[in-house]
Structure formats: structure tokens, C-alpha cells
Amino acid sequence: MSRWIEDWDPEDTRFWEARGRKIARRNLALSILSEHIGFSVWSMWSVLVLFMSPEIGLPFTAGEKFLLVVVPTLVGAVLRLPYSSAVARFGGRNWTVFATTVLLVPTAGAAYFVQRPGTPLWVFLLIGALAGVGGGNFASSMTNITAFFPQRHQGWALGLNAGGGNLGVAVVQLLGLLVIATAGDTHPSYVAGIYLPLIVAAALLAALRMDNIAVVRDGGSGAQREALGSRHTWWISLLYVGTxxxxxxxxxxxGLVLQTQFGSTPLEAASYTFLGPLLGSLARPVGGRAADRWGGARVTCWTFVAMAAGTGVLLIASAQGSFGLFVGGFTVLFVLTGVGNGSTYKMIPAVFADQAGRAVTGGRDAAAAFARSRRLSGAVIGIAGAVGALGGVAVNLVFRAAYGSAGGSGTPAFVCFLAFYAVCVAVTWAVYLRPGRPSASGGPVPVRPGVTRV
Incomplete structure (x- = not known):
């Protein structure tokens, strides 16, 4: 049965303390669970390709394996826009139940076919494409949670929600390590099979304990069309590509980079691949909290500066053939991406809340202005999430080009990443930090107490 809450107003302090906080936290916890499993299914192929070898009848090349991780990334990115608008049409609870249940299809397919010698590449590409539905979960989950929390808590709430989801990348990779360490590197189906009962349990919990809220009902494609006309949508999307x-x-x-550049075995690669995503996921709420305090743009800008420096370390490690420095540099980069993810997403509600505040100052109705702000924030979260995930496709395509030939090196890829991070530093400073910059409404940014930090 569909359950809708019609009188949701988290900005009302009395409502929030008396009733809203408990409901919001319950929905946040279940949203994190569903998104976490979605991320695990989406990124499962980063683990399964480590098992693919002539020993199990799947003798794919490095280029074919990179293609297998590109496909789910691409599909997950494309699905984020319709998944985001689906919350407004069907309700957060209802869509979470569906989005979680549908994960059974690619997971069962992976568990069955990855253990069958001689399976052609196109079958795995199809299953990998279906796994992209797990990437779509992020957009619907973040859009839903944005509406549950007051603006003053959104950096932390969105950071927890996204960080808990991002942990799915680390967990599935850690699970792959455990399977290799205990059962050997010829049983990839165990990795996928473990998730089947977890998906069922998460769908049932969402059906029983989550809520729909009417405040997002008027968003949908109309809010997305309006958001597409805002320059902030595209600037923030560009920054999210970087983070x-x-x-x-x-x-x-x-894992594939370690295998290709350093000749690591599946066990060696799996021993290191989970650590970076784990720390990066844990760092995401830290980035959101830091953005709540110092402003999302400031934290994002300094994060990109540090990411550029970290990429420089990777160039040095590649030139010296230093495995330890390479893994250490990559791990630091993962942490920084987590911080930047949290701070960049905090910028979305902050920018549009600032616009709403300016509209109220100009005489517009406060309730209508801030309701519009929430709808636009939800729409931009979906758009930025989709564009940002396409950045993951670009990363893997760049790596595939760099390592595609015999004796290929990662150096050209890292030079490309370094240049892009420099562009992100310049954009963040010019659009959101430069003194005297134009505001969202077109005039100079006044310094006023109480204005949301962007």
C-alpha cells in the first residue's frame, strides 16, 4: 500500500523536533541500505573481471576487461536522470522498492554465466549493462533524501547517504578478496550469489518502513527542464565529473590497472583495490560536514588542488615503477574524491537556497520560493549525478586507451586527469569564490549574515 506524508515541512523547527527528525532518519537508514546494495551490484564487474582468465575458460584481453567495466558505468550514468524524476512521479518509498528488486536480474545473471567456460563477451556486456540499474539508485536515493532534511542538515545527510552507498564499491571488492583468499580465484559466482538474499531483504524493509512525501510530487520532468536552464547545473556537474x-x-x-601495469595476481590486486573506495566513501560525509561549516565551494576548490598534487605523485610512481608509492598515491586520491563528492553535492541545495533567499528579499512569497528551491535541488542532484558518472566512463576509456597497446603506460592517462583537475580549480574559484563574482541572480554577491554558504 502506498504511504504518503502530505504535511512535510522540515524547515519548521517545531515540526522537525517533534516528528520530522525521527521519520527522516528512518528513511535515511533504509535509503543507505538500498543504495549501498545498488552500488555493489553496479561495481561488481570491477571484481569479476579479476577472476576472468584462461583457467576458468574466459581468456579476455585487458582491453576487453576495461570494456566490461565501462558498460555498467555508462548505463548507470544514463539511468540517473529518469531515476531522479521517478521519485517525484512514484514516491521515494515506492521507487526504492522497485529499484532494489530489479537488482535481482543482473545479479542472478552474473552468478550464472560468470561460472560457465566459453561464454562469449557479448553476454557479459549485456549483463554488465543490466547491472547499470544499480548506478541509477544513487540519483533516486539522493533526490528523495534531499526532501526529507532541512537545508541546514543536508550536507551531513547527503554525505551519509552517498557515503553509505559508495561503500558498496569497497564492500564488493572486499568480498571478492575474501572469496579469492578462501575459495581461490576460480569461483567468481560466489561474489554475485551472496547478494541475492540481501537484495530481497532490502526490498522488503523498504516496503515496510519507508515513506513517500508529497513535497517532491510536483518536481519531475518540469523541474529538470527548469534546472537544465540554470548555469549552476552545468558548473556543478562539471565539478562532480572531477570528484x-x-x-x-x-x-x-x-584492480585492472594494478594487473596491467605491475603484473599483479588476482589476489594481489584484490588485496589493495577495496581500501581506496572504503576510505573515499567514509570521507564523503566528512566533506559534507566540512562544507556545512566552511562552504562547499571553498572545500571543493582545495580538494581539487590536493587531487592535482596526488596525481603528480602517481606520475612519479609510474616513472619510477614504485608499486608502494603508486598504491599510496591512489589511496590518497580516493580519500580526496570522497571529500570532494560531499562538498560538491552540498553546493547544490546551498546555491538554490541562496537564490530563494534573494527572491524573498525581492518580495516573492517565501514558501513558494523555498519549495521551488527544493524541487530544483532534487533535479540538479539527478543531472549532476548522471553527468558525474559519465566522468567514470571517461576515466575508464582513458585508461583503456593508455594501456590498450602492448607495453602501454598509465602516464598519458594521469596527465589528462591532472589537466582536468586544474580546470576544476579554475572554475570553482572563478564562479563561486572570486571576489565580486556575479550572484545567481546576476548582481554582485552581498555579504549578509545568515546567507547560506555556497
């Missing part, structure tokens, strides 16, 4: 695109791209490719 989340790096996180998911590196998460999918790291």
Missing part, C-alpha cells in the same frame, strides 16, 4: 567521476572510474579500474 565522483574520479571515484567511480578509479574504483572500477584500479
Amino acid at each position: 565522483f567521476g574520479s571515484f567511480i572510474g578509479y574504483g572500477f579500474a584500479f
